Amino acid sequence: xxxxxxxIRAYLxxxxxxxxxxxxxxxxxxxEGAELLEIFQWDNQELEExxxxxxxxxxxxxxxxxxxxxxxxxxxxxxxxxxxxxNEKLDKVKEKYPAQLFNKDxxxxxxxxxxxxxxxxxxxxxxGK
Ligand SMILES: [Mg+2]
Numbered sequence: 001x002x003x004x005x006x007x008i009r010a011y012l013x014x015x016x017x018x019x020x021x022x023x024x025x026x027x028x029x030x031x032e033g034a035e036l037l038e039i040f041q042w043d044n045q046e047l048e049e050x051x052x053x054x055x056x057x058x059x060x061x062x063x064x065x066x067x068x069x070x071x072x073x074x075x076x077x078x079x080x081x082x083x084x085x086x087n088e089k090l091d092k093v094k095e096k097y098p099a100q101l102f103n104k105d106x107x108x109x110x111x112x113x114x115x116x117x118x119x120x121x122x123x124x125x126x127x128g129k
Contacts, residue, residue, distance in 0.1 A: 029067060
């Protein structure tokens with residue numbers, strides 16, 4: 001990961017983009033996220049359908065890369081260790097949504113619709129977390 005972050009740092013510096021404002025990078029992350037979402041406008045294909053659609057997968061790869069590059073740009077510019085923040089967040093989410101509370105079969109196609117998920121989410125929000 002460090003090598004990858006070094007590559008991003010060099011990419012930014014070579015173009016004099018190493019002084020970008022964080023707000024501009026945040027906007028770019030969402031703009032690219034919207035481009036990723038646009039690929040799915042007016043369809044609701046299942047996972048395997050999407051994976052077998054070569055044309056769609058090519059577009060997804062490109063837009064996902066845009067989102068990730070801007071996300072890494074943000075982390076590098078602000079001196080945030082990506083591996084650390086992802087691990088910290090995964091630990092929090094694992095604690096917040098214990099795996100044993102979820103019905104894996106029911107959850108597979110409609111994540112976020114289970115009562116337990118909604119209850120935990122509302123509890124956390126009411127506690128301001
Ligand atoms: Mg794009």
